[in-house]
Amino acid sequence: MNASALRLLADARRARTGGEQAMAARQRARLTELVAWARTRSPYYRRLYRDLPAGVAGLALLPPTSKPELMAAFEDWVTDRALTLARARAFAGDPARVGQPFAGRYTLTTTSGTTGTHGIFLQDARATAVTSAMLARMLTGWLSVRDVARIARGGARTALVIPEGGHFASTVAAARLRGRSRIAAFSVHQPLEDLVAGLNAFRPAVLAPYASIGALLAGEAEAGRLHIDPALVMLTAEGLPTGEYARIAAALGAKVRTSYACNECPFLSYGCSENWMHLNADWAILEPVDERYRPVAAGEPSHTVLLTNLANHVQPILRYDLGDSVLLRPDPCPCGHPGPAVRVQGRAADLLTFPRPGPAGEQAPVTLAPLPLATLLEAVPGLELFQIVQTAPATLRVRLHPAPGADPETLWRQIEARMRDLLSRHHLGHVRLERGTEPIQHGAGGKVRAVVPFPAAGAHPAGRERP
Numbered sequence: 001m002n003a004s005a006l007r008l009l010a011d012a013r014r015a016r017t018g019g020e021q022a023m024a025a026r027q028r029a030r031l032t033e034l035v036a037w038a039r040t041r042s043p044y045y046r047r048l049y050r051d052l053p054a055g056v057a058g059l060a061l062l063p064p065t066s067k068p069e070l071m072a073a074f075e076d077w078v079t080d081r082a083l084t085l086a087r088a089r090a091f092a093g094d095p096a097r098v099g100q101p102f103a104g105r106y107t108l109t110t111t112s113g114t115t116g117t118h119g120i121f122l123q124d125a126r127a128t129a130v131t132s133a134m135l136a137r138m139l140t141g142w143l144s145v146r147d148v149a150r151i152a153r154g155g156a157r158t159a160l161v162i163p164e165g166g167h168f169a170s171t172v173a174a175a176r177l178r179g180r181s182r183i184a185a186f187s188v189h190q191p192l193e194d195l196v197a198g199l200n201a202f203r204p205a206v207l208a209p210y211a212s213i214g215a216l217l218a219g220e221a222e223a224g225r226l227h228i229d230p231a232l233v234m235l236t237a238e239g240l241p242t243g244e245y246a247r248i249a250a251a252l253g254a255k256v257r258t259s260y261a262c263n264e265c266p267f268l269s270y271g272c273s274e275n276w277m278h279l280n281a282d283w284a285i286l287e288p289v290d291e292r293y294r295p296v297a298a299g300e301p302s303h304t305v306l307l308t309n310l311a312n313h314v315q316p317i318l319r320y321d322l323g324d325s326v327l328l329r330p331d332p333c334p335c336g337h338p339g340p341a342v343r344v345q346g347r348a349a350d351l352l353t354f355p356r357p358g359p360a361g362e363q364a365p366v367t368l369a370p371l372p373l374a375t376l377l378e379a380v381p382g383l384e385l386f387q388i389v390q391t392a393p394a395t396l397r398v399r400l401h402p403a404p405g406a407d408p409e410t411l412w413r414q415i416e417a418r419m420r421d422l423l424s425r426h427h428l429g430h431v432r433l434e435r436g437t438e439p440i441q442h443g444a445g446g447k448v449r450a451v452v453p454f455p456a457a458g459a460h461p462a463g464r465e466r467p
Contacts, residue, residue: 008133026282030310038316041079099175127312134267150231154205161209163375212369218251276341298330370451382406390454399436
């Protein structure tokens with residue numbers, strides 16, 4: 001951690017010790033600074049705020065923003081006038097540059113098009129330092145002295161389970177750490193048995209998978225195939241049913257924690273022992289709102305949330321419609337952490353289960369987490385939006401929305417080849433792939449459920465039409 005991050009960590013500790021008042025004071029000062037910076041340096045925000053009084057910092061007066069609007073105005077949005085969308089897209093389209101600085105100084109990551117628009121997001125040096133400081137604050141909040149000692153006895157080895165082939169946030173982070181002997185990255189796209197074998201050989205003291213992968217690995221441990229003894233399991237990206245966290249903890253003999261974050265704000269929150277997400281309110285603001293962007297009372301699920309990232313000045317995020325439904329805790333959390341706490345209602349992981357004929361004709365089911373399939377398609381150039389629907393136990397139907405100028409036939413051939421390769425690696429070459437011609441189904445908040453499993457008996461999957 002560099003000197004800047006260390007100073008920020010010291011400030012973060014003082015803010016947490018000072019409680020909600022200390023965090024609120026920092027939040028107000030940083031919001032005032034960010035609004036002034038955006039109005040001065042970003043042509044987009046200068047136009048958006050032109051009718052507002054000078055010096056305004058209160059959120060209520062600021063109009064909401066969205067990913068489609070900001071991406072359409074990318075070159076006016078960013079505050080570095082040397083940056084262009086064409087340059088950013090060229091960088092994002094090159095897998096060989098994952099983890100490298102964009103324009104020599106920025107961290108670039110991409111998001112999927114779950115709302116119909118792919119996002120390209122940049123972090124400047126200060127935002128990167130704040131991310132490091134918030135990670136350290138999160139870990140110090142999670143780990144006891146006994147946990148730290150156990151991690152040390154395990155050689156402090158950390159296993160990251162990440163997607164391949166794109167500038168995803170976890171992939172970029174892993175690329176930055178490549179070469180460190182105590183950190184290993186494992187692909188979510190490999191067969192589960194290969195992942196288990198790799199983890200058994202590496203023996204991580206800290207395991208950081210996507211939540212759905214963590215659930216699969218817990219099953220492997222319960223079956224006696226996974227033999228690791230991590231002190232901490234850090235789940236990311238998705239939500240799970242509450243009981244799953246306790247199951248994973250018991251199966252792996254580890255403390256299990258999770259966080260709620262996004263490319264737009266990698267340091268947004270950290271989970272606690274009560275399964276609530278505590279916002280880093282000194283550096284981020286999250287407003288639960290209804291469909292007309294009016295505040296929603298604590299204890300009631302929101303239609304969406306508006307995010308303000310107080311750290312990033314190269315790409316100001318102010319009252320940004322994140323599209324997630326959250327529930328704001330109405331009372332102090334029993335864990336004792338200060339600041340607002342939320343539970344995310346709109347991010348749930350669903351596992352896909354396929355039949356696989358065994359050597360004697362028996363059915364040996366194979367389970368896939370949704371992330372390997374979703375991230376595989378997110379990295380396909382020219383694909384604006386997609387939805388994979390399991391319409392039968394051994395059938396996947398793929399709905400596509402090409403980007404402007406992309407050839408649909410070429411796109412489908414690329415997608416089919418990638419999916420065939422992934423399915424074959426998981427011994428699922430018998431699974432049928434169909435090209436859907438019907439429209440992609442949007443859910444609450446306008447988001448798309450990227451992967452939809454086959455339903456239980458008598459149920460219909462979300463995003464699939466009834467016959």
